[in-house]
Amino acid sequence: MMALPSGWKREEVVRQSGLSAGKTDVYYYSPDGKKIRSKPQLARLLGESFDLSAFDFRTGRIIYSAVRKSKRQKGSPFDFARGMRIDSSLVLPIRQTASIFKQPVTVIRNRPESKTKTDLKHGVQEQPKQLFWEKRLQGLNACDHTEEELQCMELPRNMNGVGPELGTESVLQSISAALHLNTIPVTGQSSSRSAIQKNPGVNIDASQPHIQQMLVSEEDIQRQEQRVIEARRRLQDALREEL
Amino acid sequence: MMALPSGWKREEVVRQSGLSAGKTDVYYYSPDGKKIRSKPQLARLLGESFDLSAFDFRTGRIIYSAVRKSKRQKGSPFDFARGMRIDSSLVLPIRQTASIFKQPVTVIRNRPESKTKTDLKHGVQEQPKQLFWEKRLQGLNACDHTEEELQCMELPRNMNGVGPELGTESVLQSISAALHLNTIPVTGQSSSRSAIQKNPGVNIDASQPHIQQMLVSEEDIQRQEQRVIEARRRLQDALREEL
DNA sequence: CGGAGTGTAAAC
DNA sequence: GTTTACACTCCG
Known part of the structure; x- marks a missing residue:
């Protein structure tokens, strides 16, 4: 299952000699390899908007007893944008706390004889994420350097969002997140629209975007292929002009 | 003036940040820099034979009210030997209490704007030491691994010990301690033998070994030079045999 | 990996 | 409440 933030790794290195022999150092690697x-x-690296007070660096876990015991969190819920500016890697604003590190992480060992430990107590967990995190982005638009807001693209008519008060915008965000992060095929929700409406917590598949499964016809595929061919031709022409 | 234990330093460091900002930590540095x-x-580090119960680590002073209020001291007075085995640095068994730290000590400050404080009340004091500490070693001989006791060396006839009931053994010990620890020339006692006999506390120079000043003739020097030359020749021969 | 600087449990 | 004692962090 996909982990967030995508591509983070955790490493434990055992000190081999000296006064501190046997102690371990813990390192993380960000998606861009830092x-x-x-x-x-x-x-x-993450910026002010991530509250790491409950995050235990050594173990890579959240200390639940410490969660929210600290004073008011600095910054508004939308301050994630600042965090993203500071961090060059692409981190979705799914949670604003260190729980982004909550998932099991890769353990690299420098002692070849030791086996990689798996957290048996917790097992391989699914990425914890809020069911409708996209709603946090409602009303926000990307803009270019002239500060002109980019318009939301239109969805095909047979693509239907599922969930409470979910606009085209939020549906798009959930799709792009799934395409960006999923390692499994993006298929949409398999539960019926009405079941999801009734009990989202139970019926939504959090690994899939908030759209119903949709039929892709042979005709749809051919039309898309045609578009790709057309796009390639225009690219070719543009490169020829260049010379 | 020589201080004992020679080369100990005391440092006060003010915590600059964190929850404990403003608190001070006290560190000592042993002669070998630990x-x-x-x-x-x-x-x-010092071993069992040093009674630190009256020594206040934080201030570096002796709490006189606490001296000897503790139970019987562990170990015999001659246990210093164990202490010396534990500590790699050479500490003479001159006093068995923490008063070895009684002298003013260097204060290093990590805040550059503050001046180094000198203990004005007491001034720079002479090392307090017992006048005839060597008597504590009477009757003890070094021995080699076969447990055969090493014989005491003989002193030149013109070298005279001064002090009450001081044998060749104790005189030798006071000389070797002076040669080992003094930063000033080792000259022997300048007071007359009779004056010292009458009032040792007033007339003995504690920084000098318990011998009268003696005349070293030109002949003495030449004889010694001859011995050194001879010793070198024998070393040379021995190294040649080796090849 | 070392070590100065800080955190913090246990002892007062 | 404060102090002590030492483990631990974090950066060189």
């Missing part, structure tokens, strides 16, 4: 050696360094 | 961070650590 090595993180300490919690302050991680906080610097 | 950093001591707590009283138990100091006790471990």
Whole structure:
């Protein structure tokens, strides 16, 4: 199952000699390969909007007893944008806390004889994420450098969003997130629209975007192929002009 | 003036940040540069034979009210030998209490704007030491691994010990201690033998070994030079045999 | 990996 | 409440 933030790794290195022989150092690797050696360094990279106070750097886990015991969180819920500006990697604003590190992570060992430990107590868990996190983005639009807002694209008519008060915008966001993050095929929700409406917590498949499964016809495929061929031709022409 | 234990330093460091900002930590540095961070650590380093119960680690002073209020001291007065085995640095068994830290000590400050404080009340003091500490060693001989006791060496006839009931053995010990520890020339006692006999506390120069000043003739020097030349020749021969 | 600086449980 | 003692962090 896909983990968030995608591509983060955790490493444990055992010290081999010296006064501190046997102690371990813990490192993280961000999706762009940057090595993180300490919690302050991680906080610097992520920016102010991530509250790491409950995040235990050494174990990679959340200390639930410490969650929210700290004072009011700095910054508005939408401050994630700042975090994203600071961090060059693409992190979806699904949670604003260190729970982004909650999932099991890869353990690299430098002692070849030792086996990689699996967290048996918890097993391989699904990525915890809010069911309708897309709603947090409602009313926000991307804009270009002239500050002109980009318009939302239109969806095909046979693509139907499922969920409470979910506009085209939110549906698009859930689709792009799924396409970006999923390692399994993106198929949409298999439960019926009415079942989801009744009890989203039970019936929604969090790994899939908020659209119903839709039929893709042979005709749809051919039409798309035609578009790709057309796009390639225009690219070819553009490159020829260049010379 | 020589201080004992020679080369110990005391440092006060003010915590600059964190929850404990403003608190101070006290560190000691042993003559061989080891950093001591707590009283138990100091006790471990010195060994059992040093009674630190009256020594206040934080201030570096003796709490006189606490002196000897503790139970019977563990170990015999001659247990210093164990202490010396534990500590790699050479500490003379001149006093068996923490008063070895009684002298003013260097204060290093990590805040550059603050001046180094000198203990004006007491000024720079002479090392307090017992006048005839060597008597504590009477009757003890070094021995080799076969447990055969090493014989005491003979002193030149013109070298005279001064002090009550001081044998060749004790005189030798006071000389070797002076040669080992003094930063000033080792010259022997300048007071007359009779004056010292009458009032040792007033007339003995504690920084000098318990011998009268003696005349070293030109002949003495030449004889010694001859011995050195002879010793070198024998070393040379021995190394040649080796090849 | 070392070590200065800080956190923090246990002892007062 | 404060202090002690030492484990741990974090950065060189």
